[in-house]
Amino acid sequence: MPSLSRRHFFGAAAGMAAIAAAPRLAFAQAPAAAPAAAPAPAGPFAVPPLAYPFNALEPHIDAKTMEIHHDKHHGAYVANLNTIAKANPQLGTSAIPDVLGNLNALNDDIKFAVRNNLGGHANHTMFWEIMAPGGGKPEGEVLAAIDKDLGGLEKFQTDFNAAGGRQFGSGWVFVTVAKDGKLAIETRPNQDNPIMDGKRALLGNDVWEHAYYLNYQNRRADYLKAWWNTVNWSKVAERYAAAKAGTLGV
Numbered sequence: 001m002p003s004l005s006r007r008h009f010f011g012a013a014a015g016m017a018a019i020a021a022a023p024r025l026a027f028a029q030a031p032a033a034a035p036a037a038a039p040a041p042a043g044p045f046a047v048p049p050l051a052y053p054f055n056a057l058e059p060h061i062d063a064k065t066m067e068i069h070h071d072k073h074h075g076a077y078v079a080n081l082n083t084i085a086k087a088n089p090q091l092g093t094s095a096i097p098d099v100l101g102n103l104n105a106l107n108d109d110i111k112f113a114v115r116n117n118l119g120g121h122a123n124h125t126m127f128w129e130i131m132a133p134g135g136g137k138p139e140g141e142v143l144a145a146i147d148k149d150l151g152g153l154e155k156f157q158t159d160f161n162a163a164g165g166r167q168f169g170s171g172w173v174f175v176t177v178a179k180d181g182k183l184a185i186e187t188r189p190n191q192d193n194p195i196m197d198g199k200r201a202l203l204g205n206d207v208w209e210h211a212y213y214l215n216y217q218n219r220r221a222d223y224l225k226a227w228w229n230t231v232n233w234s235k236v237a238e239r240y241a242a243a244k245a246g247t248l249g250v
């Protein structure tokens, strides 16, 4: 796989710095309209649209947090991936689990950026999917697995919240699912994803401050508790079946 050159990265950064530092001579003559945002780099990656409005998860997650989180934070990971994919087109045509599961196959100059940005893309794609207004409760095979492997729903949610609270700094708390359907609570730093360790995320909660700070500030524990009201258990059941069938994507 060809790699993104340092010149490409630093050239782009220098260009942006030059624009920011340019004297605003044109401003006096320009109309009052706000300047248009620079278009995101086009490419093979896109932020998946939400299946519900930004305010659908209130009061547990506020609309502004959802909008910034989905459009700006996830948008930035996607924009970065499209920039990397310009010089590394295979990135855009490979299955995401194949790339995340074999990061060491990447050239050193893009490995770190792909780990962070493709991990972020995978994590957030899962995250939007496993939430929905109205919440619900686990049933059927998923509930049976929670009972068997995680000590029942109440203990599971308590342990999951505790693990999310212990994650130092930014990261995720996941329920991983093995091919035999066995569940486990695991955390990852930054935008790492269980696929990087040959596992799969059944569900996960984002404990980066950007996921909750507008509404909860430093009260991560309150966010972790409230978040359960947003979990789309029917989608989690679909993911569980897919994981056991070996067809779960991200």
Ligand SMILES: [Fe+2]
Pocket: 069, 073, 124, 206, 208, 210, 211
């Ligand atoms: Fe996030």
